[in-house]
Amino acid sequence: MAISSTGIGSGLDVSSIMSQLVTLERKPIATLQTAATKIQTQISAYGKVQSLVSTLRDTAAALGSSSLWKQTSATSSDTTTVSAATTGSAAAGEYTVAVSSIARAQxxxxxxxxxxxxxxxxxxxxxxxxxxxxxxxxxxxxxxxxxxxxxxxxxxxxxxxxxxxxxxxxxxxxxxxxxxxxxxxxxxxxxxxxxxxxxxxxxxxxxxxxxxxxxxxxxxxNAQFTINGVPAESGSNQVSNAMDGLSLILVKEGTAKVTLSNDETAQKKAIDDFVAAYNALNNYLAEQTKYDAGTKKAGNLQGDSAAMRLRSELRSLAQSSSGLSTAFKTLSSVGLEMQKDGTLKANSTRLAEALKQPTELGKLFTSSDAVTVSNNGFGVRFRQLGDTVTGTDGFLTSRTDSLQGKLKRNQTEQERLEERVVRWQTRLEKQYQALDAKMGSINALSSYVSQQVAQWNKSTG
Incomplete structure (x- = not known):
């Protein structure tokens, strides 16, 4: 509350005195505000962590999908005659498509x-x-x-x-x-x-x-054609049901060889997406929990048990093994190698070799064993980890809820102290106004006495 006239009677700089006293009284509030800023920063950091965990969970779910490892891609020896694409789990192999007539409109x-x-x-x-x-x-x-x-x-x-x-x-x-x-x-x-x-x-x-x-x-x-000698007919040149999972576009009369092979491109992309998501989460946790001795600056989550626990569980899971594939047991066995900083790095040569065995590689990521959890594939296990830590009872959720509660209590305490400071400031202002009035009265009396003494001295020569 501003004081506009106090000090006139006393000659004191009451406004400055009051400002300094109020600043001292508000110190506990300033301390709470600093703490609230830190808590809010931690909450924001955990929001980022949960987002990164969700991305990792989604990429792991993609790796854990059995359809990914059955996925094939199609190529045609002559796209001017027949072009092809897979729309599902078409079986790998070579198919000769002979087009005797294409469909025409009347x-x-x-x-x-x-x-x-x-x-x-x-x-x-x-x-x-x-x-x-x-x-x-x-x-x-x-x-x-x-x-x-x-x-x-x-x-x-x-x-x-x-x-x-x-x-x-x-x-x-x-x-x-x-x-x-x-x-x-x-x-x-x-x-x-x-x-x-x-x-x-x-x-x-x-x-x-x-x-x-x-x-x-x-x-x-109608279009007339054969697939490996088996006759087929279609009212359209875009044939989606001639064979499960295979879509054909008949362009002209002629013969073309359609090859369905393992879709290594899609499978490698799914692995690359998983590695990128894993590394993004690992690096963020490392940044937020570190202490820089040179700058003497700590990360926002430095010493935070939940963040440190998550990073530890990620590293432990990435270095574990799975038991249902006869060819691959660990992520490193397919070229996903753990680095000193906790990130994963793909060994392109070993990964390319692993992609030549899609069935076994699929087991490494998709296997599910209700009895022996260690037999579960890595896609399944990382997805489960993501679901667990971000679930209603997950430790990331619990830690975020705890920080939210702490921030709310801090804000409540700030409001309580603010009300106390206002009451104290109002009371203090009244006291200084009373003091100022009293001092003004004394000063006026002093001036009067001095004037009377001066007059008396004059009169007595």
Missing amino acids: TLYSRALSSAVGAGTMTIQIVQEYGPPPVLKDGTSALDLTFTDPGTTVEQVRDRINAAGIGVTASVVRDATGAARLALTSQSTGLGSRIMVTGDFADFNYQPGLVGGMTQAQAAQ
């Missing part, structure tokens, strides 16, 4: 028209079979169009069809004389996406066996 066209087509109706259907009765393509319905204007043009018919979005593209083609033809093309390939047109416009009708009407420029056609 195209129809009308005779040349030199004037308006007039009024009339048109029904367009996408059919699997013409019938009778016609069998509509699954998920489609007939499009019924009515034109009432006798001056209806072929362009207007085109625009109505395209606006309907039924899976047919309409276009107008003009010849040198200016006469127009209406062309209809199915937007999907294969025999299951053929066009049937009926209605009052005889020039636009199309149905097998119908006299007059539209002419078929290109017939709908």
